[in-house]
Amino acid sequence: MSSIQAIRGTRDILPSESPLWAKIEEVARNALASYAYREIRTPVFEKTELFARGIGEATDAVGKEMYSFEDRGGRSIALRPEITAGLVRAFIQNKLFALGGVQRLWHLGPAFRYERPQAGRQRQFHQLDVEILGSRDARADVEIIAIATQILNTLGLKALSLDLNSVGSSADRQAYRDALVAYFTPYKDELDTDSQDRLTRNPLRILDSKDKRTQEIVVDAPSLLDYLSDDSQRHFDAVQRLLTNIGIDFSINPRLVRGLDYYTHTAFEIQSSDLGAQATVCGGGRYDGLVNQLGGPQTPAIGFGMGIERLIILLEQMGRYSTTPELDIYLISRGEKAELASAKLANTLRQSGYSVEVDLSGSAFGKQFKRAGRSGAVVGLILGDAEADAEKVQLKWLASGEQSELSQADLLSQAADLQAKIAQVRNQTSVA
């Protein structure tokens, strides 16, 4: 086998799956429109420096997993490992802050990380990224969480849990970090090797360790919540109050630490128990310092990323969405005159708003009927030379087998009636 394979960790989205993608996009678009968010589209690659400065050189996403390379002009380029940094760059470069007030933006597109592929984890994956820039109000935090929740609910996803935490201001976090290092250092030799490494690199992540002994040590570690400043605490309290107010359930998880450096204050994750090790469907948080750090004016912001492939896994498990195309008419014809007539008829029908598939095989009627049945069409139109001569057509309801003859002119003049009937039949069969 010498045929060329797709790159490791990438996948083709086949026609059998693309209706699910379309469904997710449609639900997301509607939800976002209802919250007055506007779409922005940014390049899939950027200067490596953007990610190094924005996300943090020490993070795994940048330090270990980024696709970076030199282009032919000697520039250091990277495929984006996430969407927020590029979006913030665009916000600054295009001076969207000059529009004043609050900017609500979203973008759906691919991102890339060089990781070991696993279920729910690919090297090219897709994220819906939603951001609100320019507000430090707790209502902005809650709005962001509410959008994520609404999209997931509308898709019909169940058994999701929302974890909430505050990582405080960068000053709070620095103080906490120092306290953690002080606490863990005496136990250094007892920690698992990953955590020993994290002690210098990212001590907050030790809290998440799955190692048993490490977890025993973690139990008595200082809590981040004790290191929040009064302002941070007030903000966190407000977020909780507002979430409760609009009926969104959550649980506080003081060990929820997000892996990207730019997060401040609110951090949240929505997880599913049906995804194995890659349980996070949606993760996000506040990043009040990022815009300024990337050269823009001081602009508080919060947003989330939602993993589309992981949603697809969950939707496929539910098996709720049909993946067959919605086809109105399958056009069967045989004989030279009939084929000519059917081509013309098909075009006219399409202009009237029908979706029409024409059988091109020229094979026996029996075969064509078989394909008609499989096509998912509601109606079969049959044109032989006899019908072509008489300018008639046989109309067959494929589900019931009911068939009648009518003139082509009548068929076209009754387009609206027929369309309504097709819609009705389709609803009946899909409910059953």
Next chain:
RNA sequence: GCGAGCGUAGCCAAGCGGUUAAGGCAGUGGAUUGUGAUUCCACCAUUCGCGGGUUCGAUCCCCGUCGUUCGCCCCA
């Protein structure tokens, strides 16, 4: 990057050292040159992910490699 499992047709698979690699679903052609989920017939893998080794002989054993799955790490 680390550990483990798996890899036979479009899909689901049996074979586990010995002549032509079961079977099912799907597909294609025909019985049926004007009516479709029935029935019958035929066709559908010179080869078992790829490369090397052991052997008189390898789908089967060994090594490597690629892919995939699960866990770690990380995260969406």
